[in-house]
Amino acid sequence: MYPLLSNHIARYVSVDEQDLHTFCATLKSVKLRKYQYLLQEGTICRHDYFVIKGGVRQYEVDDKGREKVIHFGFEDWWINDRYSWLTSSPSIYNIQALEPTEVLQIEKDTLEQLFITIPRLERYFHIVLQHAFANWQGRILVLQKPAIERYAHFRNLYGHLENRLSQQHVASYLGITRESLSRLRNHAAQPEK
Template sequence: MYTRLLNHVARYIALDETAGQIFCNALELKTLRKHQYLLQEGDICKRDHFVIKGGLRQYEVDTEGRERIIHFGFEDWWITDRYSLLTQTPSVYNIEALEATEVLQINMDALETLYTEVPVLERYFHKVLQQAFAVGQKRVLLLQKSAEERYNAFLEDYGAIEQRLSQQHIAAYLGISRETLSRIRSQAAKKM
């Protein structure tokens, strides 16, 4: 159960067996059914989550009732509402399972304790946060591009998960209609 996470950690830092065990002991396994919420709008986010199996989407619903997906979380990805987690204010996002999903979760108090017990973990989470920040910046730039450029960038970054997502979810992530997405896909197929 912890192998996927420990392999992820090993990409960033060296963690000995004892430190790895301390880290694993601080985590809780949570299992979600398809369409079950990990977080709902209005709730205060209490934990960070590492996906070990399955997939989630993080989204908001605008004033006109349209969903805007800001992030996906699949195997080897961390997902949370970082703002709600850090400020302990109600979330504006929903995090919902797209399929049967298992996450390892850690609350902020346990994480702060881990930083003292296993200081090298602070470096790991620092690197993870840097990467998340860079992805967030890239996402802002993506939304300034044309619909076709957005879709091509999506394929470049997330082509491996495209088949696991509905057309509706891809369109909501790209900020375009399903009809526009269908047209772009059709035009791409004609070019092949």
């Protein structure tokens, strides 16, 4: 079994050992090299992914060729393109490994079948989705704030992971230039008077 995932599930619902074993038996472990893709723009997202080691970034490329990071996923996080997953439409996002990464993947159809046989699992994913939705709402609000507030929010959310992210990816996530990020980091490092 997968202790990290089992603990994640236990935070939200109780699932008996047999049902947990049934669920885990449907998961496939996928190992990625740095820069390898889990999902590429134009393909349909048919899996949900739980990161057990490493980290990924979810981003889009705008019409000027600029990458815009919208989300990071590290150990103990689920990630996918929810819209593509739900509508079976081509994704506008890429999900790429930032470092050597291992994920557990489950196919949408398999998960839907498990929801019928293991109702507590459906409850778990319902709660996870609620949390993800709340985070997206928060992200939308934060993007409307001044850069210094966006950076403070980023540090609150991802600060413990900041040293694993490139300056370019952090700047892209915040919607600012690398130079602006350097200024914000210098400002944050200054002792308050």
